[in-house]
Amino acid sequence: MSAPVDNAVVEYVAHVALYRQEFRRYLRELEVADQWRTAVFSSAEDGLAHDATMMARLHADGWNRYGWPEAAGGLGGNEIHRAVYYEELGHAMLPIPAQQWTLETLGPALIRFAPDLAATYMPGYLSGAEWWGQSFSEPESGSDLATLRTRAVDDGAGGFVVNGQKIWTSQGPTAKRLLALVRTGTPESRHRGLTMMMIDAEAPGVTIRPIALASGRRELAEVFFDDVRVDRERVVGDVDGGWAVAMHLMQYERGMYGYAVLNKVLVELGRLREDMVTAGTTPAQRQRFAGVYVDVVAAQARTATTVRRLAAGEAVGADSSIDKLLFGRAEKKANDLILEITREQMIAGAATSGSATGRGGAALDTARAEWWYSRAATVMGGTAEVQRGIIADHILGLPKESRGQRK
Incomplete structure (x- = not known):
């Protein structure tokens, strides 16, 4: 006697298989595939600019929107669709757009803890119009995030004022926005006093200094916050609840x-x-x-x-x-x-x-x-x-x- 079959599961598996089949055909027939496959650049900035054009092309044709919720600019599906997306790019020997790395890390956290922000800003990310930096580490706080010192203080007018420094922000030199983990509690509160915030890279008081790696490429940045005002609507999750956001995010980062x-x-x-x-x-x-x-x-x-x-x-x-x-x-x-x-x-x-x-x-x-x-x-x-x-x-x-x- 055979086990009962869940029709929803069968339908889902069939949908993923069809997505794979059609995406593979699309990449095989894509007229710019050869240029994309062999494109190389001598600077991180030029590479990201090129990758943004490829994200725009994939977005316009719908392919990189699968796996993301419709409310955030996607076409539905889940992580399996996104895994297939990466597999098929690899099967076609096509490089994954560099912006996808940070999107995979930050996007799921925004969707879960700040759906309104996800609805507003993720469509632009998926289309290659913008990308974000992950501002966690500090000069004296790397792997131990409980010791972060960048501080956000309630300004009494419905927002926060942020002061401090971040370092090793990936894609920081060209990021349009930053997801920053800051301290809103006392230093002794450790991970219980952290809050996640979305901060515009061009906001007054934000200074971004690219870091040249040993290769000479400027892929990382240090970020300084000097009296940067952040609206409360830009908080991701709860105030003092940033650790939960970070832990959810790290599942995707790893x-x-x-x-x-x-x-x-x-x-x-x-x-x-x-x-x-x-x-x-x-x-x-x-x-x-x-x-x-x-x-x-x-x-x-x-x-x-x-x-x-x-x-x-x-x-x-x-x-x-x-x-x-x-x-x-x-x-x-x-x-x-x-x-x-x-x-x-x-x-x-x-x-x-x-x-x-x-x-x-x-x-x-x-x-x-x-x-x-x-x-x-x-x-x-x-x-x-x-x-x-x-x-x-x-x-x-x-x-x-x-x-x-x-x-």
């Missing part, structure tokens, strides 16, 4: 973001394989490639489980730290492999000439920039050490580490 990043890594490995076939490699290099590929696929399988849980409305919580450990390590290993196999060109090649593998000019500069950025894979979004601590405390239930005690 789950959906991780799944998207791993699809990007698989594209990079696919290109590396083409280079290896063209230039020739040793048995040891091919064995190393196989090992890294297994690591990436294993991490993707883990994040796929998280994607399904998020789509089902489950709270992932501390389990997402496992995702973060796996995909951060896999991303770093993949870029190290790329450097190892193309070392001669990556280190000594001229950025103005071609290479045996067809990489030169801006393409070579981009490959180098990707390697430099991957150095932060196990640091940004919470260091690997912090993730191991979370797993030890909240999943394995191991004894707390004793500090400052001598035998």
